[in-house]
Structures are given as structure tokens and as C-alpha cells.
Amino acid sequence: MxxxxxxxxxxxxxxxxxxxxxxxxxxxxxxxxxxxxxxxxxxxxxxxxxxxxxxxxxxxxxxxxxxxxxxxxxxxxxxxxxxxxxxDTLLSLQNIAKKHRQKFGVSVIGITGSVGKTTTKDMVNEVLSTKYRVLKTEGNLNSEIGLPLMLLKLQKEHQVAVLEMGMNDKGEISRLCEIARPNVAVITNVAESHIEKLGSLDNIASAKSELLEGLLPGGTAVLNHDDWRVKNMNKKAPGEVLFYGLTGGDLIASNIGITDQETTAEVKYQGEVYKLQLPLLGKHNVSNSLAAIAVGKIFGLTINAAIKGLEDFSITSMRTQVQHHKGLTIINDAYNANVQSTIAALEILENLSAKRKIAILGDMYELGEYTVKAHMEIGDEVIQREIDCLITVGKLTEETYNKAKDLKPQKTQIYHVKDNNQAVDLLEEIISSGDAILVKGSRGMAMEKIVYALQEI
Missing domain, CATH: 3.40.1390.10 (MurE/MurF, N-terminal domain)
Incomplete structure (x- = not known):
């Protein structure tokens, strides 16, 4: 173009x-x-x-x-x-992108949520790419700057655009919708991300629901039935609503099984049962896949065709990415962290077959007044699970460390270090072949450095 x-x-x-x-x-x-x-x-x-x-x-x-x-x-x-x-150069960039989008009759899918929107976006792309020529958000181009840049890559051959929509404050998704004019909205969940600025989960939900208000007339919404705040957004949808979930909805997954290599489930839709086999781990990824299957259904794919599109799905780097190195199993989940995503990662670690299960957890940012409570909650969560060793990294995770210590666990070893370098030094002393190691923290912690060091050991 x-x-x-x-x-x-x-x-x-x-x-x-x-x-x-x-x-x-x-x-x-x-x-x-x-x-x-x-x-x-x-x-x-x-x-x-x-x-x-x-x-x-x-x-x-x-x-x-x-x-x-x-x-x-x-x-x-x-x-x-x-x-x-x-x-205003930013406003002008957005206006150019808006005019460019209007040239095409392409269907636009907007995807947002506190957790899982990138994986869901990638899954939607995998499903739809079996039938359509798809433009999807690259990297983290999901902001008021990134989304216009993605839309400006729209070409005549594209039939569908799958766009991730991030936000830090109220009104931002509304502005993205004015530019992208989505036909379909997918909302994964509402969690504590950005609560420091928005103040409450209800405010976060309100900001996410702007995607529904920004749908074109008659647009379709795909909503997570398991998150009551998302479920209640259906009143704002201008057209059809498809619910998905593990506890209810139009598309329901049950009998979930997790091994060291894959996650399986049964998917029920309109009385029929389908087998789902994902080459990645975690119940949360079953939920993400249901959203993608629902979008596939909207675009004319059968449930079986949508499921087949996910058979070879590859997770985005640093998002529950399982790697193997010299007898170690490393879960690289270092891209970001909040309570919900950390619990999901701990569940994956707990379900692995390993000699020892080690959780390395860094600070979680942008939690505002919820910061202390959130970090304490993670300390409690670790001790309740079959985790052999907890290593907390940073300043905020002192609360996680102290909470875990207060519970006086009999099986879990607990350490606290100030930074990634100290974490690596400790790991060099204690790890051995057969261990499974989870590495997770907020983006500002750059905990992938620990992963890189483990790969050099």
C-alpha cells in the first residue's frame, strides 16, 4: 500500500x-x-x-x-x-489509520482483557487463518500508538484483522474503537492490572466494556462466562452475545487434563461434545481457546475445524513458555504478572512431573492500594500448593516471603533475594537435574534474565 x-x-x-x-x-x-x-x-x-x-x-x-x-x-x-x-502528531497518526481502515470491507475483531488477551489474539489468528487471510497485532502494538501502526499495515488481500486492545485508563479503548471500528469484541477477564490508576476492579471492568460500546451496529460479543464482571457486560452488547467458560456458557469446557506436554478437555456446544487437545499447559489456556473457537464459529468454521486450527499452536515468548535445558524444565512466564496470572502459572508448575518444583516470583506492579494484599495472597497460594521451593525477588515480594514464612510450611523451602542476580546465584547452589522452575514477575522486573542465566548453567 x-x-x-x-x-x-x-x-x-x-x-x-x-x-x-x-x-x-x-x-x-x-x-x-x-x-x-x-x-x-x-x-x-x-x-x-x-x-x-x-x-x-x-x-x-x-x-x-x-x-x-x-x-x-x-x-x-x-x-x-x-x-x-x-x-498533534499522535492524533494525526490515528486519523490517518482511521481513514485507511475505512477503505476496506475487512472484519475487525477487537480483543481485550486483564489477562490472556495476547494468547487469545494469537489463538484467534490460528483458527481464522485456516480459512481467511488475517492481519493480527504484532508484538505489543496494542496501544493508542501501536494499534494505528498495525491498522496501517492493512492490505487489500486481508479479509480479517485481529487486533489486541490494551489500556491504562478510562476512555482509551473507546478511542481505539473509533479508529478500528470493530465488528466483533472478545473480553477475556477483569483483574488487578492497572488498578493503581483506575482504583477498583469495577472501574477496570467499565474501561474494558468500552470495547462493547465501540462495536459497529449489530456487532457480536464473545464474553467469558466465568468472570461475573465480564458476564454482566452483555447488556452493553449491540448484537449477539456468545458466552464461553469452564463453568457455563454457550461453549463449555470440562474434564480438563494437564500433562507435562499438553492440556486436554471436552468442549460442549449445542449438545455436541468435541475433544480439545492443546500443545500447551494450563486451564486458563483452555479458556482462551474457547474464546478463539467461539470467534471461529462466528466466522463460519465448524467447532472441529476451529479446534484443528489450534493443534499446532505455539505460545508467545515469555508467556507460560515451557523450555527444557540439561534436565531442567523451565516455565518462562516473565512477560508480566498479577494475582490471577500468577495463580494460573503456579497451577501449571504444581501439575508438572518433577523431582522438585521451584517458584521464582518477582514484584507485581501497578496494584496501588492492593499491592500488599496481593503479594500476601500469593504467599498463601504457594504454601497451599505442592511447591517445594519459593524464591521471592524484589522489594514488594517481601510481603509474599513473610506471609509464606508465617504459615510455617513443613515442605516448602523459602528464600528472599533483592534482585535477579542474587536469584541466579542462589539457583546455582540449589538446583539439580529433574527440577521444574517457574519464573514470573512484572515486566519491569525483567525476570527473563533469570531464564537466560538458567540456560547458561
Whole structure:
């Protein structure tokens, strides 16, 4: 897909202050380090830096032009590049993406939730890709910046777009819906993520439900029946609602079995029972797969066809990713953490066949007033399970450590360390072949460094 400078100026309510209006743009970037030949570099101001400072770097990397909102200094060696001036570069990027989406009759699926939205997005893509040409969110491009960049990759050949929608505050998903205009909404759950800013689970639920309010007329909602806050969102859906869950709904999973290699279940839909076999672990992933199967049903796939689409599913890196190294089984779940996702990871660890089961848990961020209670809850959860060793890492997990110690466990060894390096030093002393090790913490803890160290031992 290509745009001219004239088209971009028109769609962004901007004006061309330099260069040829017929200049062709073939892509969009907000980071000058990743600019390629033909890209438009969108200069976004930020808290720590400002994209306007890197215009010459972008041009040096081959940018066709730049979208700016302030005066700039272009090196004379760059021959008359396209410069479009706008009032707000982020808003203009969003408007360009919105106009681009309107050119296509593609169906858009918006997916949100406190836990599991990335895995669910990937599963929906796997199912639909058996029948359609699908554009799906790459990496973490699910924000007010990332989602427009993904939509601008929409091409004529795409039939469906599967878009993850993240949020930190009220109103953000509404804005994403204005840009993406979704036909189908999937909401996985409501948990404590972002509670520091939003204040309560009810407020988080309200912010997530903006996806339903942003559906096109007659749009379909796929909702988790097991989460009562999500279940009650059905009143906001403009059209059909499909519920999925482990306890009830239109699509129900039961008789779940978890081994070291796979998770199996029976899926019931309209009185018929189907066998589900997932090459990944955890009841929560059964729930995620039900959401994907429901979306497949909406798009004309049979239940069996949707299930078959998940047979070779591969989990995204650092999300309950099971790895094996020199007799160790490592569960790399270091991408992020809250109470719900940590409990799910502990359940996976507990169900593994291993000589010892070791949980390495780091701080959970953005929990606000719930921080102390949440970390104590995890300490209690560990001791209730068949976990042989708990290693807490960081400042906040002192609450987890203290709670676990207070319970005076007879079987579980408990340690606390200040950082990842100390955790690695301890692990080098205590681990042995046959151990299963869970590594989990919030993104800011960067606990994948522990995983990398384990792979070097």
C-alpha cells in the first residue's frame, strides 16, 4: 500500500511545508532506529524524549518524509524531504489509520482483557487463518500508538484483522474503537492490572466494556462466562452475545487434563461434545481457546475445524513458555504478572512431573492500594500448593516471603533475594537435574534474565 504526501496531508488535517506532494510513502514508523526506505517518520513527543530530535536520523535511514508538530532543523544533505506539519502528531497518526481502515470491507475483531488477551489474539489468528487471510497485532502494538501502526499495515488481500486492545485508563479503548471500528469484541477477564490508576476492579471492568460500546451496529460479543464482571457486560452488547467458560456458557469446557506436554478437555456446544487437545499447559489456556473457537464459529468454521486450527499452536515468548535445558524444565512466564496470572502459572508448575518444583516470583506492579494484599495472597497460594521451593525477588515480594514464612510450611523451602542476580546465584547452589522452575514477575522486573542465566548453567 502506498500513500502520497497530498493524501496524507488531507487525512491528517496537515499542511505540506516542504517537499513534493506527490512523494510516495509506503510505511509508518515512530522510532527512527527502525525506519526503512519509503517510511513516513511520525515525530511523537514523549516524557523522556521527542521524536523531532531524531528527524535527521530517520531521513538518513531512508524516510520519505516526516510528520511534525513543531519547528525542525533538517540537515542540508537531505534533498527536499516531504514534511507535513500538523497540530498533534499522535492524533494525526490515528486519523490517518482511521481513514485507511475505512477503505476496506475487512472484519475487525477487537480483543481485550486483564489477562490472556495476547494468547487469545494469537489463538484467534490460528483458527481464522485456516480459512481467511488475517492481519493480527504484532508484538505489543496494542496501544493508542501501536494499534494505528498495525491498522496501517492493512492490505487489500486481508479479509480479517485481529487486533489486541490494551489500556491504562478510562476512555482509551473507546478511542481505539473509533479508529478500528470493530465488528466483533472478545473480553477475556477483569483483574488487578492497572488498578493503581483506575482504583477498583469495577472501574477496570467499565474501561474494558468500552470495547462493547465501540462495536459497529449489530456487532457480536464473545464474553467469558466465568468472570461475573465480564458476564454482566452483555447488556452493553449491540448484537449477539456468545458466552464461553469452564463453568457455563454457550461453549463449555470440562474434564480438563494437564500433562507435562499438553492440556486436554471436552468442549460442549449445542449438545455436541468435541475433544480439545492443546500443545500447551494450563486451564486458563483452555479458556482462551474457547474464546478463539467461539470467534471461529462466528466466522463460519465448524467447532472441529476451529479446534484443528489450534493443534499446532505455539505460545508467545515469555508467556507460560515451557523450555527444557540439561534436565531442567523451565516455565518462562516473565512477560508480566498479577494475582490471577500468577495463580494460573503456579497451577501449571504444581501439575508438572518433577523431582522438585521451584517458584521464582518477582514484584507485581501497578496494584496501588492492593499491592500488599496481593503479594500476601500469593504467599498463601504457594504454601497451599505442592511447591517445594519459593524464591521471592524484589522489594514488594517481601510481603509474599513473610506471609509464606508465617504459615510455617513443613515442605516448602523459602528464600528472599533483592534482585535477579542474587536469584541466579542462589539457583546455582540449589538446583539439580529433574527440577521444574517457574519464573514470573512484572515486566519491569525483567525476570527473563533469570531464564537466560538458567540456560547458561
Amino acid at each position: 502506498a500513500w502520497t504526501g497530498y493524501e496524507l496531508a488531507k487525512n491528517s488535517d496537515g499542511k505540506i511545508i516542504n517537499g513534493d506532494p506527490d512523494t510516495t510513502v509506503t510505511g509508518f514508523k515512530v522510532d527512527s532506529r527502525y525506519v526503512e526506505e519509503g517510511d513516513l517518520f511520525v515525530c511523537l513527543p514523549g516524557e523522556k524524549t521527542d521524536g523531532h530530535k531524531f528527524i535527521n536520523d530517520a531521513l538518513n535511514n531512508g524516510a520519505s518524509g516526516c510528520l511534525v508538530s513543531k519547528e525542525i532543523d533538517i540537515d542540508k544533505r537531505y534533498n527536499d524531504p516531504l514534511i507535513i506539519e500538523v497540530e
